[in-house]
Amino acid sequence: MEQLNPSDLKAILHSKRANIYYLEHARVMQKDGRVLYLTEAKNENQYWNIPIANTTVVMLGTGTSITQAAMRMLASAGVLVGFCGGGGTPLFMGCEIEWMTPQSEYRHTEYMQGWIQFWFDDQKRLEVARQFQLARIEFIRKVWDKDRDLKAGGFYLDDLDIQNALNGFEKKIPNLNKVGDLLLAEAATTKQLYKIAATHTGSKDFSRNPEQGDLANDFLNHGNYLAYGLAATTLWVLGIPHGFAVMHGKTRRGALVFDVADLIKDAVVLPYAFICAKEKMTEQEFRSQILQKFIEHKCLDWMFDQVKAQACRTHDVDGDA
Structure with a gap:
C-alpha cells in the first residue's frame, strides 16, 4: 500500500474541508496507514474510516478512546481533536471544549x-x-x-x-x-x-x-x-x-x-x-x-x-x- 506523507494529508485547504466527526462509544485507532473508529455491533465489531485529509475536527463524546498512533496521524493531517460531553456539548455547561491542536511550527506567523x-x-x-x-x-x-x-x-x-x-x-x-x-x-x-x-x-x-x-x-x-x-x-x-x-x-x-x-x-x-x-x-x-x-x-x-x-x-x- 502506498504511504502518504504528512504534506499530502494537508493537500485540501482547511477552509475547503467538508467533515466534522462526533463520535461516542467508539475507539479511534490507526490501522494500515488509515485512521479508523471501531464500534461494537450486536454480533461483531465494525470499522469505519475517517478521511482525515478532508476533516477539520473530531469530537470525542462519551465512551470514546483514542490511540497515540491515531493522534499522530490526525496531527499530521492538521485535524483538531476535542473531548466533550454527550451530544457534542460539555459535561459542565459554560465550559468550552478543550481543543487539542496539532503541533506545527510551519504555519503563517x-x-x-x-x-x-x-x-x-x-x-x-x-x-x-x-x-x-x-x-x-x-x-x-x-x-x-x-x-x-x-x-x-x-x-x-x-x-x-x-x-x-x-x-x-x-x-x-x-x-x-x-x-x-x-x-x-x-x-x-x-x-x-x-x-x-x-x-x-x-x-x-x-x-x-x-x-x-x-x-x-x-x-x-x-x-x-x-x-x-x-x-x-x-x-x-x-x-x-x-x-x-x-x-x-x-x-x-x-x-x-x-x-x-x-x-x-x-x-x-x-x-x-x-x-x-x-x-x-x-x-x-x-x-x-x-x-x-x-x-x-x-x-x-x-x-x-x-x-x-x-x-x-x-x-x-x-x-x-
Missing part, C-alpha cells in the same frame, strides 16, 4: 502578528469587534435570503420582525463605544432572534437555557459546539491564539473561539435548531442537517475571510488558509 498589532489598543480591538458583528448580520442576510429550507420552515428575510431586529442592531453598532455595550446589544438582538424563531416555528414559551433539556435548547447547544469546532480550526490554521478575544473578555481562555463562531451561529444554527425541534428530529439527524448547511453556505470560508481581513487591516498578507 503574519496573521498572529497582525492581530497583535491592534489587540493591545482598546479602540482598535473595539473596532474589530464591531466589524465582526456587522459581518454576523451580513451573513444572516446572505443565508436567510437564499436558503430554501429556511423559507420552507417559515423564515423569510423580508419579514418585518426580522428586518427590525437586524436593522436596529446594525444602526446601533457604530455608536457603541464600549465592548460591554456591544455585548449587551448583541445579546438583546440574539434574544429577539430566539423569539422570532420560536414564533415562526410555533414553539410556545421558549426561553434560552442550556440546561433546560427541551429539543430546541439541546439542538442550540449541540450546533453551537459544532460551530466552535470550525472556529477553533480557523484560528489554529491562521496561528492566532484563542485567548486574544475582541468581545468575550480578555480573561476567558478560548474566548476568541466564541467571537469567531458568532459569525455564523445565528445564521445557521439558530433557525435550524428550532426547525429541527419542531420536526422532532433525532440528535444525529439534526447534526447531519447542520453539517450539510455549514458546507452549503461555506461557513468555514466565511470565518477564514473575516478573521484574515481583520488580521490584515494594517498590512497585506500573502498565503492561503
Whole structure:
C-alpha cells in the first residue's frame, strides 16, 4: 500500500474541508496507514474510516478512546481533536471544549502578528469587534435570503420582525463605544432572534437555557459546539491564539473561539435548531442537517475571510488558509 506523507494529508485547504466527526462509544485507532473508529455491533465489531485529509475536527463524546498512533496521524493531517460531553456539548455547561491542536511550527506567523498589532489598543480591538458583528448580520442576510429550507420552515428575510431586529442592531453598532455595550446589544438582538424563531416555528414559551433539556435548547447547544469546532480550526490554521478575544473578555481562555463562531451561529444554527425541534428530529439527524448547511453556505470560508481581513487591516498578507 502506498504511504502518504504528512504534506499530502494537508493537500485540501482547511477552509475547503467538508467533515466534522462526533463520535461516542467508539475507539479511534490507526490501522494500515488509515485512521479508523471501531464500534461494537450486536454480533461483531465494525470499522469505519475517517478521511482525515478532508476533516477539520473530531469530537470525542462519551465512551470514546483514542490511540497515540491515531493522534499522530490526525496531527499530521492538521485535524483538531476535542473531548466533550454527550451530544457534542460539555459535561459542565459554560465550559468550552478543550481543543487539542496539532503541533506545527510551519504555519503563517503574519496573521498572529497582525492581530497583535491592534489587540493591545482598546479602540482598535473595539473596532474589530464591531466589524465582526456587522459581518454576523451580513451573513444572516446572505443565508436567510437564499436558503430554501429556511423559507420552507417559515423564515423569510423580508419579514418585518426580522428586518427590525437586524436593522436596529446594525444602526446601533457604530455608536457603541464600549465592548460591554456591544455585548449587551448583541445579546438583546440574539434574544429577539430566539423569539422570532420560536414564533415562526410555533414553539410556545421558549426561553434560552442550556440546561433546560427541551429539543430546541439541546439542538442550540449541540450546533453551537459544532460551530466552535470550525472556529477553533480557523484560528489554529491562521496561528492566532484563542485567548486574544475582541468581545468575550480578555480573561476567558478560548474566548476568541466564541467571537469567531458568532459569525455564523445565528445564521445557521439558530433557525435550524428550532426547525429541527419542531420536526422532532433525532440528535444525529439534526447534526447531519447542520453539517450539510455549514458546507452549503461555506461557513468555514466565511470565518477564514473575516478573521484574515481583520488580521490584515494594517498590512497585506500573502498565503492561503
